[in-house]
Amino acid sequence: MKNSEYDLIVIGSGAAGMISAIIAAREGKKVLLCEQKDKLGPKLKATGGGKCNLTNTLSNEDFMNSFGKNGKFMSEAILAFNHNDLISFLKEIRVDTHIPDGFRVFPVTHNSLTIIEALQKELQRVNVEIKKATKVNDLICENETIKGVIAKDKNFYAPNIIVATGGLGFSSLGANGDGFEFAKSLGHKITELYPAMLPLITKEKWVANCKADTIAKAEIRINLKKAKKLKACGDLIFTPKGIRGPVVLDFSREITPLLEKYEEVPLFVNMIKGKNEEELFQHFKKFSTLNIEETLSKLLPVSVIKEICTLVGADFKKKFKDLEGSTREKLVKTIVWTPLTVIDHVGFEKAMITRGGVSLKEINPKTMQSKIIEGLYFCGEVMDLDGPCGGYNLQWSFASGNLAGKLLK
Template identity: 60%
Template sequence: MSKIDLIVIGAGAAGMMAAIAAAREGRSVLVLEKLSKIGAKLKATGGGRCNLTNTLDNETFMSHFGKDGRFMTPALEKFDHNTLISFFKEIGVESHAPDGFRVFPLTHSSSTIIKAMQSEMQRLGVEILCSRRVTALEHHGECVTGVQTKTESFKAKKVVIATGGKGYPLLGAEGDGYSLAESVGHTVTELYPAMMPLKTKETWVSNCRADTIAKVVMQVNMKKYKKLKAKGDLIFTKEGIRGPVVLDFSREITPLLNKFGEVPLLANFTKGMNEEQIRQHFKKLLLTNPHQSVLTLMSTLLPKSVSVELCRLSNADPETQFNKLSGQSRDKLIKLLVWTPLTVNGHEGFKMAMITRGGVSLKEIDPYTMQSKKIKGLYFCGEIVNLDGPCGGYNLQWSFSSGYLSGIS
């Protein structure tokens, strides 16, 4: 490729979309990927099933990204979930939303997505060079002029950084895009691992590993942070907790953990039932058989393993008849059923993180083009910027939308 209009650094979801969008505008595009294959992290997305996006309207979608979500408005106006579904249909990938919310390719395989995007790049004449790590941005005064790898230099007046965050380093995410951004004067906010399992101080959780609890409600039990809540399925592990609710909530917890060392949580394992509802539930069951044991009653609400542990925590013998428990023990048990305390005291770091919280400051990026406000011709897209959403297709949609916008810009 003699003349290059655009260099895209990184061949993940955002980078491939930026390359396709620019090439469709008639630009000559070079993609540089440091791994030996394209789309490594995309391949692992959603356990390999590739939850592309979801069916929320743009306003609701943005609200899930917190106070900075509105930054996405121009990108979503150009390329929202409907446009994304149409785009994939156009390049041969049919999709569906089996639960009415999360959108997957019909094959439920991320390989389908990668192959289709690769074919489209080939059709458009996009050149892809793998095993090329970009080590520096070349610039002249206020403008980008190209990039350097360890052995070569490539010239272009436009460069898109789509290197992703620091999560999943085994899949090439090492955060090298952050240092490239900083080298031309950009601010990178503090970076935290997010969307990952968490470790707890409580060891009883390891006795409940066989069980998943649906619709758990969790909240941070700290005066200033009581508003932080999450809801979803929870899985116990040898060292703590995981599952969709934990993956979502870890985005809020890892910064607090960094600050305080421990984060106390309260978890409702009874689908949000309050004390009165639990009392009524037990009362009803005892009418049919007043001699039921504590464990029998509790097991109507929770898996047996969890019921046993909560009995231990409240000093209630699980085999005792519920009616024979002292009023104090009964109250303690019901209170525990409503809110079980857990204390997060650690995690595996970026090694197990699906996404990164933090990134290139949004104040330094034009939301209408994704171009740097610091240096002309430099663009950002995807996870490298300071925006992250929960599980459910949010982060991939943002990667595609921002990739598209940076590509056409």
């Protein structure tokens, strides 16, 4: 076996890959960064619609809890590199950030290219060797110890490899699941993979008539016995074929696995800021001199009012009190919890992240090193950790990349 050319080879130039290479190089390691596309950070460029929501201001504990049962795994990484540390790191590389809403952190430019260019300059400053348009096809491993990588045109050798290849989301930007295949080939378990943070397609066609409207603070629940406790709240947007918006992007990670199991996932959506049936009856009573359209327009867009009235057979030009009792009852119930049925999603091509990945049970949370293969590290989305919208996943990428780059054994 050829002697090592590098101390570390990083595969992938997302947030996790670039920061891991920088941290290792700052500590005197000779580092090679391989990116299969011809530019660095292709997925990072698209983050937050290009505005790059970097992180948020939650406490460490609340941040980890937002990732569910797997959140505790990130304790060491977040303690070492939380949102304050990320802001400081970015300031070091001359990126100013701000928190316009008191929660989400952005570069002041609101442009992801600002982050990519700054990271690239720092990679160059600390002498990381960068090879773009260099696809790694396999890892070289002997006696459960990493030796190097097999690329398209030649092999590169190092005793440490960081797999920062991301998941399957945004496949048009280069995501192809290579990292999962590398890990699997070396004995790692890959949990079930599902697209997450993506729009959903509904059976109901009426949503197309409401596509120009956004519903603030909508609450979504799943109407399945084993998932009744699951819910999410946030802005909802109707599309020509279904629903999207922050609440859907967040909740889709719960729905896509159920969709594979049941083919249809029934939902209940409250679009009136959590009001219950009694409160809605009181609302109609308060505006009893107005017709249904006029009364409900204080709570819902007119397009949505018309569609719900059509569903229950109510004339929206009539006053609420003039409807038959059964129709009034049905209208109130349907407004409070509007039924929708998810029948499909837009797939990994438009999914922002992947639910599932390399099993956390086989990764040391104190180092990000494999428990199976010496010298093999993972960071970012390739692992079985994904969070909601709002800078969670990017913060995790930076934090896990920072820890992996220290090459702690």
